[in-house]
């Protein structure tokens with residue numbers, strides 16, 4: 001399970017005011033169960049808006065979203081979101097953070113501790129269970145966030161540039177870590193990024209959005225064996241493909257600077 | 268055997284430094300503490316010295332401004348003046364002063380705790396129930412700038428002279444300000460925390476109690492500490508003008524009996540206790556809200 005259908009989604013921010021802003025315009029696509037879908041597009045094209053609608057945090061102005069046959073009307077523990085900024089609560093220990101969602105459901109302390117520990121183990125943070133968020137590195141914090149989401153038995157992980165705040169080295173480690181985790185669990189992942197290399201490294205399929213307003217430019221499958229070698233011919237081919245697709249978009253909306261930024265994951 | 272190179276023979280060998288980091292930190296701390304104590308002593312000594320000098324030179328009336336050595340010598344004797352007038356039970360020995368301190372402290376602390384809890388409750392409700400907020404916040408905004416001291420006459424009229432009037436002054440003096448601060452703090456809670464909780468399945472109530480409340484406590488505690496001094500002053504003022512017990516009353520009795528030594532004794536104790544309370548608050552803040560980091564407060 002873990003299928004999400006987005007059908008003619010549109011989002012207008014502040015629809016009744018003078019600065020009404022069409023962020024997402026008639027976007028339709030389907031996320032297949034168990035796939036790793038990457039959404040890429042220039043800054044401000046509405047990636048975060050799209051993802052937070054899929055999470056149920058914001059409602060579309062028009063259109064429908066269906067998750068496993070049910071319309072999305074609000075947040076649900078079946079879909080979890082990982083934000084760009086690590087969002088652990090600073091007043092809770094790592095363990096309590098991971099168990100937070102279970103606590104909300106009224107699960108007993110003993111059981112939630114047990115379950116949280118199991119997922120902390122999975123993300124390699126068992127040793128840090130009693131520490132507090134400010135004592136963790138950025139990468140560790142994001143892993144704790146992932147453990148917290150998995151802990152609830154979520155079948156869709158929505159990730160909004162989760163590694164963008166990390167340094168290049170850590171980011172690459174986290175990408176590998178995420179792929180291993182995903183292959184082991186067969187969750188569905190929808191991953192937003194504006195780094196081309198990250199998209200090619202991770203994705204089963206890549207959804208490219210245009211800027212101002214956000215529309216679907218292209219859906220491109222990547223059929224390469226994992227783990228992918230960033231130096232290989234196939235990788236280079238896909239990288240160039242995306243650069244071609246995005247260049248016109250980026251140049252239309254922004255500077256070349258932005259395109260350079262989209263490529264700066266190259267180590 | 269280690270693979271490390273031995274230190275060159277020419278360098279003087281340091282004797283016994285088992286945990287150099289911690290040890291150094293401790294000596295540094297001791298040095299800082301000693302320095303700060305020294306400056307405190309110098310500053311106080313200078314103050315007392317100048318005061319003494321002024322009286323020796325005969326620049327002032329020693330009845331109004333007694334020289335420090337007389338003041339200190341007679342501290343123990345002031346007790347006799349206190350008991351009948353201050354209205355506190357004589358508990359024997361020098362405990363009258365202590366009783367006055369306790370009376371004042373009790374009022375301030377009860378008022379502060381009640382004000383804090385009430386402000387948290389009303390502020391929270393004002394944010395949770397939109398209508399309630401719209402109905403109450405304008406009035407609260409208008410009442411907030413009234414200084415705690417300005418409530419004293421009303422408090423004495425309403426409650427008579429006694430504990431309740433003083434507690435009311437503290438309560439009302441911080442309640443409106445803290446309520447507004449609560450509303451403000453709630454509106455400024457990082458949206459990321461709220462969204463995170465919602466994605467994890469939190470209901471509106473759970474967001475309020477499990478996210479917003481812990482998130483705003485540090486800010487509110489900080490504001491409480493700032494407002495503590497206003498409350499402290501208000502209680503003292505109330506004790507001077509009507510509530511005839513406590514530290515403020517001691518100063519007033521001193522004036523009425525034309526006993527400057529007693530007056531200054533009261534003032535000195537007020538200063539000392541106020542300072543110690545602030546120290547305690549600070550410690551509490553760092554201890555309870557350690558996760559916010561002392562530097563951010």
Ligand SMILES: Nc1ncnc2c1ncn2[C@@H]1O[C@H](COP(=O)(O)OP(=O)(O)OP(=O)(O)O)[C@@H](O)[C@H]1O
Nearest residue numbers: 013014021023042043044045046047048049050194
């Ligand atoms: N809460 C909001 N209220 C009003 N407008 C918003 C809001 N969130 C986003 N927008 C607007 O919607 C548009 C798309 O923003 P969004 O954050 O979705 O872009 P993005 O693709 O995620 O950009 P980035 O790559 O910089 O994160 C922008 O023009 C932005 O100003």
Ligand SMILES: [Mg+2]
Nearest residue numbers: 047048049160
């Ligand atoms: Mg974004």
